Amino acid sequence: MPDANDCAAALLDEYTELLVMSGGDPFRGRVYGKAARAIAAYPHDVAGLSAAELVRIPGVGKSIAAKVAEITATGSFAELEELRTDIPDGVRRLTRIPALGPRRALQLYRELGVASPEQLREAIAAGRLNSLKGFGAKSAEKLLRGIELLESAGSRVLLNVAAQTAAAVIDAVKAAPGCLRIEAAGSLRRAAESVGDVDVLAAAADSAPLMAALTAMPEAVEVIAAGPAKTSVRTRAGLQVDLRVVPLDCWGAALQYFTGSQQHNVRIRELAVRRKLKLSEYGLFDAETGELIVSRTEEEVYRRLGLARIPPVLREDTGEIAARQPR
DNA sequence: GCCGTTTTCGGCCCGACTGTTTTCAGTCG
The missing domain is CATH 3.30.210.10 (DNA polymerase, thumb domain)
Structure with missing residues (x-):
């Protein structure tokens, strides 16, 4: 895939994130993300295309075509540069922290001046989050843990490592009473080169014994979320495992x-x-x-x-x- | 901002879980 396409897609993605952060029309933000993916997957070099050719890429209209042309000519585009001056790059890095999304990242920046994960850790240590609406004790704890995870950063793992984890999860869960069917899904089933987390799908009338079997696994050192339809744990190796349980009819x-x-x-x-x-x-x-x-x-x-x-x-x-x- | 198997305007995927919010926004996938 041509470098110019990757470059344009990356800038449009960044613009998407900044748009989402700054509020405004959420649908508009989605359009840029969609166009970015289409450009990244486009087999021809966008740098050599005219405006008329650019709009033939699905999801690219006149406005985005003009921005791509501007990127080709100057390496960026005006609206992106404007948002960049509003929101420092470190604020975008805040959203890499698990469970911290664009809206609360921007709130941290606007109300506390927190502009990086490092500054967030300091703010939490100083108790400055206590005064912030929507941030309780649990949030602070979760964010600290999230920053640790971000720093240990082995985010995506190779397919074979994930496959071993999935096999262990499947063994443990299928032994639970009422498990009618079970299979690895997600990027593992797509045989992607690397996977971000392990998704396992199971069928049962009552999900509780299956969820219990997952959280009881010795490898499951942390329970991230636990509900009747979905339970997520983190393994010792830092890999997230999601178990979804549905009725057999929905398989x-x-x-x-x-x-x-x-x-x-x-x-x-x-x-x-x-x-x-x-x-x-x-x-x-x-x-x-x-x-x-x-x-x-x-x-x-x-x-x-x-x-x-x-x-x-x-x-x-x-x-x-x-x-x-x-x- | 983009798009059309009713549309050139009015929508835009859908559901699960958490925390702090007493009714839901934010986040995730």
């Missing part, structure tokens, strides 16, 4: 959802919306009546959306959906 829809990349799923769900349908991990439904249409197999879900089944490894939103739509 296909759930596997479809928990396998696709975020972007693939958004695309597929948009396709559903355009057909007056609603897709979730629980099935494909009629948007108006809420009536269930299909949910048992992935093939049924894709077929009902007018698509041939897409192999897991391709579910990255890099053109695989258009390639399977009838012309």
Whole structure:
């Protein structure tokens, strides 16, 4: 993929983050993120394209085409530079802390002047978060832990390491009473080169014994979240493991959802919306009546959306959906 | 800001969990 595309995509992504942080129209922010992904996946060098050619890239309209042209010519664009002067780069780094998103990162900056993870640690130590609306004792504790995780930073691991973890989780959970089916999903099932976390999907009428089996694993040193539908733990090695449990009837829809990349799923769900349908991990439904249409197999879900089944490894939103739509 | 298998205007994926908020915003995937 051409360097110019990576460069333009990175700047548009940065602009997306800054837009989201500064409030404003959330849909506008999404558009830039979408365009950034399309440009990153675009096979031709954007630096050599005219405006008319740029707008042929899906998700790129006149306005973004002009910004890409400006990036090609100058290395950046005016609106981005303007936001950069408003929000220091360290504030963006704050959002790398787990559980700290754009809105609260900006709040920390605006109200306490905190402009980096290091400054956040100092602010917490000095008790300065106590006065901040929406930040309680638990938040402070969680943020400190998050900063530690950020600093130890082995964020993504190789596929084989994740596969070993998944195998251990599957062994432990499938022994729990009531486990009807279990399989690794997420980037592991897509066979991505590296994975950020381990996703495991299971089917059961009662999820409690399965969730208990996960949190009882000796490797699970921290419980990040624990609910009836989803439980997340962190392993000794710092790898996050998410276990999702659904009723057996939803297996296909759930596997479809928990396998696709975020972007693939958004695309597929948009396709559903355009057909007056609603897709979730629980099935494909009629948007108006809420009536269930299909949910048992992935093939049924894709077929009902007018698509041939897409192999897991391709579910990255890099053109695989258009390639399977009838012309 | 982009886009169209009713649309060139009015939408824009969907659900789970947490913390502090007593009804929901923020975050995540």
